[in-house]
Amino acid sequence: MDEQFWDDTPIAAAARRAAKVMTPNALSLPRPEKTRKITIANQKGGVGKTTSSVNLAAGLALHGLKVLVVDLDPQGNASTALGAEHHSGVLSSYEMLIGECTAAEALQRSSFTENLYCIPATIDLAGSEIELVSMVRREYRLSDALNQDFLNEHGFDYVIIDCPPSLGLLTINAMTAVDEVIIPIQAEYYALEGVGQLLNNITMIRQHLNPNLHISAILLTMYDARTKLAEQVANEVREHFGSVVLRNVIPRSVKVSEAPGFGQTVLQYDPGSRGALAYLDAAKEIANRGDYLPTEDSGPIGRAPEGENN
Ligand SMILES: Nc1ncnc2c1ncn2[C@@H]1O[C@H](COP(=O)(O)OP(=O)(O)O)[C@@H](O)[C@H]1O
Numbered sequence: 001m002d003e004q005f006w007d008d009t010p011i012a013a014a015a016r017r018a019a020k021v022m023t024p025n026a027l028s029l030p031r032p033e034k035t036r037k038i039t040i041a042n043q044k045g046g047v048g049k050t051t052s053s054v055n056l057a058a059g060l061a062l063h064g065l066k067v068l069v070v071d072l073d074p075q076g077n078a079s080t081a082l083g084a085e086h087h088s089g090v091l092s093s094y095e096m097l098i099g100e101c102t103a104a105e106a107l108q109r110s111s112f113t114e115n116l117y118c119i120p121a122t123i124d125l126a127g128s129e130i131e132l133v134s135m136v137r138r139e140y141r142l143s144d145a146l147n148q149d150f151l152n153e154h155g156f157d158y159v160i161i162d163c164p165p166s167l168g169l170l171t172i173n174a175m176t177a178v179d180e181v182i183i184p185i186q187a188e189y190y191a192l193e194g195v196g197q198l199l200n201n202i203t204m205i206r207q208h209l210n211p212n213l214h215i216s217a218i219l220l221t222m223y224d225a226r227t228k229l230a231e232q233v234a235n236e237v238r239e240h241f242g243s244v245v246l247r248n249v250i251p252r253s254v255k256v257s258e259a260p261g262f263g264q265t266v267l268q269y270d271p272g273s274r275g276a277l278a279y280l281d282a283a284k285e286i287a288n289r290g291d292y293l294p295t296e297d298s299g300p301i302g303r304a305p306e307g308e309n310n
């Protein structure tokens, strides 16, 4: 076959992109000084929380960072996407929260890369909102389980917690266990619906339960570049939230939605796809720019450090 012709086929181009993505470059992202603990939250369902949790985690892990995903949604979709076992009876975030096992005991390694770990969720977690109510330190059970000794022992660079789409005790546990919140916002009608409520809740948790909690990034998801609407929503979100919004957006892509059906992240399922590359770029952006802390007048919302042209 004509070599030139072969090189120009879409398959060849995709293969080249995939090879680029999958060639690990352990030194290409900065390792945080201490574990960055992040929860992906938005009480609206279907905005891309789980998809973002697992694919950002995979993107960071692919660059040699050691990442733990904690699945705190009884649906267990993050566990599925990471290929973690999560049938009833498997040690999971449920047993960990109610004190029946340690975080180390519930830990599973993802099939994707040796740097990616998961504490899975099983359906047992569904009852935990009620069970937790009467427990001591009910808001801090996760924080206690993911203690510094555990994190140091395993050398995790990132812990990413996937939240259920509600603001109950599970989400509160996630928000006391982390410093950073990343909010995925779907570039669609009603994008900001519920976000005001989420901000109020984060402010309340900052005041009463975890003074370190803040929004370190906002990620626009399911962005359809062919529509005017997506662009409008993106502009609106950027105007409203400023530099905390990531420059990289995640396109709407069939590959992204297909991947979990194969127990994979999109980075594994189709590493050369637009969705995979977008998540990889967003992961890089998060790692390279570091934590965005709030300023005096920005409430719980992070801002680019001074001097950074955002
Ligand atoms: N970028 C994307 N392109 C296409 N489909 C997506 C994308 N991100 C998420 N989805 C799909 O949208 C649905 C909701 O996403 P999910 O991550 O489960 O949201 P949440 O965790 O907020 O409920 C899922 O079926 C998922 O596969």
Ligand SMILES: [Mg+2]
Pocket: 049, 050, 051, 073, 077, 163, 164
């Ligand atoms: Mg989810």
